[in-house]
Ligand SMILES: Nc1ncnc2c1ncn2[C@@H]1O[C@H](COP(=O)(O)OP(=O)(O)OP(=O)(O)O)[C@@H](O)[C@H]1O
């Protein structure tokens with residue numbers, strides 16, 4: 001996964017002096033007796049690129065709609081720049097939203113759609129025309145400027161919606177799945193454009209995505225949601241390397257999960273028993289909620305598991321199995337290895353050699369090994 | 383479904399159209415009859431048209447009818463659209479179900495009852511009957527038709543379009559004017575046309591609510607016909623038929639033109 005690194009570390013959430021741009025305080029949103037957002041607390045800082053991730057129906061759009069002003073929290077307050085936004089109507093908020101359904105005006109052309117918000121600002125005609133052209137160029141829709149929304153493709157519509165929300169250069173931009181309908185190449189280009197815009201204008205972005213890779217690429221922080229609650233809010237590598245729960249570990253990226261029993265050895269080291277009569281694994285964890293002796297799970301990313309023909313010398317954690325399946329993914333291959341104890345473990349290797357010289361084949365006996373810091377020890381089995 | 387033109391189809395089509403249009407054709411032919419007797423053909427003449435143009439009473443009635451239809455259909459469109467918005471968008475307010483049910487009442491209520499109750503109302507509040515009362519009466523009943531037409535369009539209108547407009551800085555009124563209204567315009571226009579025609583050919587309600595100084599054309603025609611059908615009435619009806627068909631044909635031509643022009647623009651846009 002590509003990591004977006006700025007030369008100076010951007011981490012306002014670690015600085016207690018920083019004032020957040022948006023602040024959710026104990027926000028709950030109910031529709032009838034259905035709770036869409038439950039007691040949510042969240043700070044989003046100026047110039048952040050904040051990604052919301054979560055399964056369908058977990059409340060991402062609802063969260064955005066509360067920021068844009070189309071829904072009011074049932075309980076709690078939302079502060080923008082320290083002021084409660086409840087009394088501010090949507091048209092007075094320095095917030096623009098790109099709708100998941102695009103919400104393009106069907107009676108206006110692409111051009112007029114993009115100009116719509118600009119016409120309601122203090123810009124002159126000439127400035128508006130320039131800005132529209134700039135936006136059209138950005139999303140590569142100049143040839144389609146005079147078409148109506150029903151005369152362009154789904155991906156093009158999505159780009160019009162994106163251009164329309166970007167045009168006013170608001171302080172806070174809410175993008176609800178802005179790139180879902182684009183092909184991979186265009187999506188990556190647009191991602192970089194978005195990061196570029198953000199760097200230039202200092203706009204704060206909140207973006208909903210179903211694409212983890214996208215969240216990892218663009219976001220300064222990622223929030224993983226489930227059933228209206230925030231499960232974890234952290235930097236992309238924090239989420240990936242240190243998920244705080246099995247839910248997050250499982251939701252973000254591929255992971256192998258062993259369920260077993262942990263016993264503290266002291267010094268943050270634990271002995272992890274996962275199968276009857278098998279040598280236990282050793283794992284290191286700095287978490288303080290690992291029981292001294294109790295049920296635990298060990299989550300390991302496939303790329304952290306080495307696959308070898310012989311048992312590696314001095315490996316702490318090693319198991320033997322048979323290659324069940326090989327998924328060739330271009331730059332990497334994923335081996336599905338059946339352990340004698342039942343579970344199928346995925347191990348990933350980089351393909352820096354040609355296929356013809358691939359080292360393992362179906363039904364080969366192999367050894368899987370990983371270091372004591374490779375796995376993430378998490379309390380419980382859920 | 384086959385698209386072949388069978389004899390059965392041709393025959394039923396012919397009979398259908400004959401049933402619809404033959405009476406009108408006969409009426410038009412007899413309007414050029416020289417004879418004063420409606421049923422006896424005595425040669426071609428346009429003299430009844432001349433007579434009609436000199437008949438002040440008919441001309442006055444025509445003018446009243448037109449005035450009433452224009453004003454009442456416009457008022458009905460504004461009020462009916464507003465009612466539709468309140469009913470579709472108002473959320474749950476007290477008496478909503480009652481109101482939306484009541485909107486349909488005039489559609490099923492016999493005209494006689496509508497006319498009579500309006501007459502009683504006007505007498506009770508001491509309103510002198512005339513053009514004004516006919517306008518009020520027509521607005522009242524045609525508003526319901528407009529509201530039914532517009533609310534069915536509004537129900538399928540995507541609310542997020544309005545939200546997008548608000549999000550881009552529109553006030554609620556501006557959002558309605560620049561997004562909602564253009565999109566529901568066809569429904570509003572057909573509502574207006576419906577109200578206009580309803581008002582044009584209403585006889586019952588108008589006769590209850592009109593005064594001595596304000597007779598509408600349908601009332602005039604009806605009372606004239608009771609004394610015997612005169613060729614003058616035929617001429618008048620022919621003029622109405624011509625007016626209405628010109629209206630319908632030009633409306634469809636205009637919309638076809640608009641479509642063609644739009645296509646041309648689209649093609650130009652594609653070619654760019
Ligand atoms: N107006 C509403 N009335 C009732 N329930 C609603 C309403 N809007 C949303 N919900 C419910 O709230 C929950 C969260 O909806 P939301 O649209 O925020 O999901 P989401 O996370 O954006 O999902 P997706 O990824 O599919 O877009 C859903 O279960 C949905 O059914």
Ligand SMILES: [Mg+2]
Pocket residue numbers: 060061062100176
């Ligand atoms: Mg959504």
